[in-house]
Amino acid sequence: MSAMSDLEKAVPSVWACLHYRDPRAALAFLTGAFGFTDRAVHAEPGPDGTIHHAELTWASERGEVGGVMFGASDDTARFGAGLVHVVVEDPDALCERARAAGAAIVRGPEDTDYGSRMVVATDPEGNTWSFGTWHED
Template sequence: MTDQKTAPPPQVWPTLQAHDARSLIRFLVEAFGFEETVVYGEGDRVDHCQLDWPLGGGTMLGSAANRGPDDPCSLQPGTFGAYVVTDEPDKLAERARAAGARIVREPFDTDYGSRDFAARDPEGNLWSFGTYRGAPR
């Protein structure tokens, strides 16, 4: 159990699907610094991947292929968006740019005290990064 001043461990895992999941995994590790924890699947197909974020939490992803239009859990590749906390947004923006991310919003200061930037991965997903850790509970 946590108190009001301690954040609980992550229990919400954003998910996405990709046309080329293995390539997207490599990109997210190289460009943004996610850590590959597990990848299940054969050949080009990824049934499940867990990428952990060094500061806590992470994301899960898999291949969009072989999912029919009636699959209730199917997601359109390139429609995902997330906000990820980082202590060094300017440095991370340069890393992402060098790895081929399309920076859609250069690093900037928000009116609520955060330093943010936004980028799109090769599948078109929107990743926002910044120093804002959320309001205290």
């Protein structure tokens, strides 16, 4: 696990929880493509051990913290059905990093009619991720 700033150490009050067939691949993708920080990973020993629970955090330059949880799921889980929105300062830069890591860009980057700039991507298991600037009215 990488060293975390004080902001990244803060515990989010709300967590998005997603199901993944391959939690280890999801961990690599979400940290590499989207820039999440791994806060806690509980797995069986060894480099290929099953991840039972993972917590990733997102710390924005504005001071907000958010998180996503996932782990090994059984066959009754609905994979690829989630949608998560994350506030970012630079959706264009995130789009380029995500595209380079293999994310499918479904929309944008584009300016919205409500004053934000956003990009929408899907991860390898089909969950939809929206990243955009925050606009206060």
